Amino acid sequence: MSVQEVTSRVTSQARDLDRNTKRTVFAAALGTVFEWYDFFIYGSLAAFFSTLFFPKGNETAALLAALATFGAGFVLRPFGAIVFGRLGDLVGRKKTFLVTMLVMGLATAAIGLLPTYESIGWAAPALLVGLRLLQGLAVGGEFGGAVTYVAEHSDLNRRGLTTSWIQITATLGLFLSLIVIVLCRSLLSAEDFASWGWRIPFIGSILLLVLSLYIRLKLHESPVFQEMKAQGKGSKNPIAETFGDGRNLRLVLVAIFGVVAGQAVIWYTGHFYSLYFMTTILKMTHDQANFYLLVALTLGTPFFLFFGWLSDRIGRKWIVVTGCALSALLIMPLFQALATYGNPALTEFRAKTSVVLAGNDCDHDQSFIGQLFRPQATTECQKMKASLTGRAVPYIVKIDGEPLRIQINGGKGKSLNEGELVDALTQVGMPAAKAPVQPNGPMVVLVLFALVFLATMVYGPLGALLVELFPVRIRYSGVSVALQLGNGWIGGFAPFVATAVVLTTGNIFGGLWYTVAFAGLTAVIGALLLPETRGRDLNT
Known part of the structure; x- marks a missing residue:
């Protein structure tokens, strides 16, 4: 099915959504896009940051440190899920993700004001890690809240499509961060960008923060949450109930290892590690790699909505399981093809x-x-x-x-x-360090599109599936904890682990076994233990 056909079908379904639902989806999704932009702007510049915030002398160790700092933002995401998930189930969905947005925006702007390693030594990476931890805390409570809020406003028969607009926000946030970086690099000289221009994407996020807060302040609380509160069915201690009740704990574990772990490694490998792979291993310029990835994202992003829509027709479970199984089989050959077409002389x-x-x-x-x-x-x-x-x-x-x-x-x-x-x-034929790389552009885009497509297959139905999996009284907590344990501690470190294995073994494809293993494990556990959730009543 072509991108045009996908867009046509999804657009037709979207027209049928009522005005209030559209407004809710737009406000929640737009705010989440900006939060992901804040979180990913560092990841998009990680290779560049290794020269700014870490000591020189061993560039590979500096790159690992930069990637580990990127991963530090994921360390606190499960704790953010616990803190803000509890608030979301106690005081409401809307108030909670207003707080997460404020923390994220201020931490991002502060990164743009940090002195570098040359100015203040080890205090620079220490402060950078601290701000990344704050970002992780905020995003840990944001995404689960947004997808829960939207699902609880959605029509039963369009819940997959409606929540897939939230699933798309991570890719759109990455897309926006790449666009801003490309614009800054094109408008500034290389020297100016390295000196001060890299700060613009961070400090400029203040404008996004103000706009996002303004839009979200106009939202109303979730009707499902209001009904639960009115009937006195809310949990007094959502976190204790999530982890202390055997049935709920089982749901969390099934959600993590039967859905989220595979989604996380597939998404981060296709969206982020592919970028590192092209620039640090294949020696493409940042402009080349960013351009190819932007084109692939543009072509692939509508499929998030397509698979969300398809899950409303045939169910969520087997779309996700099939996507994980295909990824386990295809990730390795796809990266081998990326190397072949990305730098033929090096290959x-x-x-x-x-x-x-x-x-x-x-x-x-x-x-x-x-x-x-x-x-x-x-x-x-x-x-x-x-x-x-x-x-x-x-x-x-x-x-x-x-x-x-x-x-x-x-x-x-x-x-x-x-x-x-x-x-x-x-x-014996090694390409010169400064020799221009001549990729086969169309084939590189095709390979990257395939990686993005696999991510959409797993990620598109994910929001509706998780929201339907958990009971209303602990839904914000359960969805957030499952998402952030899987994404924060499994998926978020995929680029770091993959790069570290490459540096340790000398095998440029060795780190991909991490993704293959988790994708395969998720496919098996999901097939055996994950229930089909399509059509469940969210008031229960």
């Missing part, structure tokens, strides 16, 4: 090149955790690994009692410094 070089690092210092603190915040590589073997990884050169490590030797394509092992190593690799 050809990698296919005919093998490097062996052998020596007695290659067993020194090989873990990526041990190296995460080290300002410099501490052994010659680590320096060579960092150099090879930074150039996407495959290698294996052999530990013995001799000094470090480097063997290229089965030749004799030699003691080489970094400059000699680069020269030797250049002689």
Whole structure:
């Protein structure tokens, strides 16, 4: 089915929504788009941030630190779900996501005012981590509240389509962040953007905050919540009831491992890790990678709505399970295709090149955790690994009692410094560091579209499914906790884990097994334990 046909069907259904529902969906979705923009603007600049807020000397460790700081925003998301989920079930949906929006907007603007590592040393990354944690706390309570609020305003037969507008907000927030970055980079010189222009997307979010607050203040409380309160059926302690009641706890676990875990790794791998992969491994320029991803997002985004609409017709469960199963099978070959079409010269070089690092210092603190915040590589073997990884050169490590030797394509092992190593690799066909990458643009977009499409298949029906899964008295808490444990602690670290595995093993595709494993696990658990929820009464 073409994008035009998808858009036509969904638009036809959307016209049938009453005016109040449209207003509710628009206000909730627009505010959530802006919150995701705030959260993702850092992720869109993560590779760039590694040069600003972390010490120089080991660029691969700095990149890991930047990605770990991005992941820090996910650490507090489950705690945000607990704090704001409780408030949402006690005092109301509307008031709670007004607070989350305010916290998110102020934390984002503050990042734009932070001094860099060169100015204040380690205080810079410490403050950055603190603000990312605040962002994580806020978004932990935002998304579950928004999707619950919209679902409780929706018609029974259009709940999948209606809530899919909230599902689409994460992609639209990423899209908006990329657009703003592309505009800033096009209007400013590279020097000005590196010096001060990167601050504009953060500080400018204040305008989005004011607009979002104005729109959401005009909303009314959820009718389902008001009826629950009027009948005195509300929970006095939603969190205790969510985790303390065996039936509710089972629902949380099924939601996490039968739905959300797979959705999370698929979404973050396709939307974020693909961006890192193109820029840091395939050596595309940021402008190239951003452009290709923007085109793919434009083509793929309508399918969030399509699969939300389809779930109203045939059910939610098997769409999600099928999307997870397909992702487990296709993620690896899709990234291999992305490498082939994204940098053909590098792919050809990698296919005919093998490097062996052998020596007695290659067993020194090989873990990526041990190296995460080290300002410099501490052994010659680590320096060579960092150099090879930074150039996407495959290698294996052999530990013995001799000094470090480097063997290229089965030749004799030699003691080489970094400059000699680069020269030797250049002689066997490694593309020059400053050589322009010439991607096959249409094929790159096609691969990225496939990744986005898989995410839409899993994510489109997700909001309605989760809202229908939990009883009304603990719904805000249950939906938020399940979403944020799955997205915050499983999906959010997918880019970091994937990059760390690449840096540790030298296999540029090795980190994708994390996504494959969770997608496959979710497909199995979902097929066995996840109930079909379409048509459930939200007042129960």
